C-alpha cells in the first residue's frame with residue numbers, strides 16, 4: 001500500500017476504506033522498510049521528552065497528530081480519525097468521542113452560545129432531543145423543532161436569528177428523508193451552520209459535506225464498528241468549523257481508548273461489503289413485508305411511499321439495514337406476540353452490528369412539531385448479515401402470531 005505520495009488523490013471510496021489512515025509512521029519503524037498492515041494499539045498517558053527544552057517545544061506547538069499527552073490521542077486514534085476525514089470530501093478533520101451522543105453533544109456545544117436559537121428536526125434521535133431539553137435550555141439556548149418534510153425555515157427566521165440547523169436524515173425511527181441540499185443552501189445563504197446526524201447512511205452512501213453540511217456526526221457504535229462491541233462517535237467538519245469542534249472536544253476532555261479506536265478501524269475496513277449485504281437483505285425483507293396481510297406500511301427510504309423517497313433517490317447512493325414497519329391495527333400485546341417469538345432477531349437497543357434486531361418503537365412520544373399517526377403499532381428492524389430467507393420465514397411466523405393475537 002502506498003501513502004500520500006503514492007497516489008492517495010482520487011482513490012474511490014471502497015479503496016479509501018481499505019487504505020486510509022495507514023501512514024507509514026503509524027505502521028512501521030523509522031529506518032526499516034515496509035510495515036504491518038494495521039496501525040497497532042498505542043497505549044499511553046505520559047509521553048516522555050528528552051529534556052526540558054524538548055518539553056517546552058512540544059507544549060508550544062500544535063498537538064495535532066503528534067505525541068504530547070495521552071488525552072490528545074496516539075496514532076491508533078489518529079489513524080481512524082484520518083480515515084473518517086478522507087471518507088468525507090471537503091472535511092478538514094475528525095474528532096472521536098466515547099459515544100454517538102457525546103459526539104452530538106460536543107458538536108452542538110461547539111456551535112452554540114447563550115441566547116442562540118437552534119432549529120432541531122422533529123424526527124431526531126430521542127437522546128438528541130434530551131440534550132436540547134436538559135442541557136441547552138439551562139445554558140439559555142432555545143430549541144425550535146421543525147417538520148422534517150416541511151421545514152419552513154423562513155417562518156422560523158421571522159421570529160429572530162437562527163444560529164444552527166440540526167438534521168437527521170433519514171430519521172432513525174420514522175425514516176423521513178430530508179431535502180438536505182435545499183436546507184444547507186438556505187442555511188449558507190443566511191449564515192446559519194448545519195449539523196447532521198449521518199449514522200444511517202454513513203459517508204459511504206451519503207458524503208454529507210459534499211451536500212452542503214458543515215458538521216457531520218456519526219454514531220460509530222453502529223456501522224463503523226459494525227460488531228456490537230464498541231461505543232464510539234465522531235464529528236467531521238469543514239475548515240470553518242473543525243478548529244472549534246477540536247477546541248470544544250479538548251475542553252471537555254473527550255477522547256477514545258486506543259483499543260476501541262483499533263476495533264473501530266478494523267470495522268471500517270469491511271464497511272463496504274457489510275453495508276452492501278445489509279442493504280440487499282433489508283430491501284428483500286422490506287419488499288416482502290409490504291405484501292403481507294397485517295402490515296399497514298413499510299417505512300424504508302428506498303421504497304417509493306417512504307416520506308422523502310425522492311430526496312433519497314436523488315442524494316444517496318445506497319440504503320442500509322434499518323427500517324420500520326407499521327402493523328395494521330393490533331395492540332401492544334399483539335406486537336409483543338410478533339416480536340417475542342422471533343428466532344433470528346435479537347430484542348435490544350442500538351443497531352449496525354452483523355446481527356438482526358427487532359424493536360417495538362412508539363414515535364408519537366418523541367415529537368413536538370408534528371403529530372405521528374399510524375394504523376397500528378410500529379416495529380423497527382435492523383437486518384443483519386444472515387440469509388434473508390431465514391429472516392422472512394421468521395417474520396412470516398411472527399405475523400401469523402400477530403394476526404392470531406389481534
Ligand SMILES: *Cc1c(COP(=O)(O)O)cnc(C)c1O
Nearest residue numbers: 099100101125172199219221232
Ligand atoms: C445510536 C444512535 C446515536 C447515538 O449513538 P451512541 O453511540 O449509542 O451514543 C445517535 N444517532 C442515531 C441516529 C443513532 O441511531
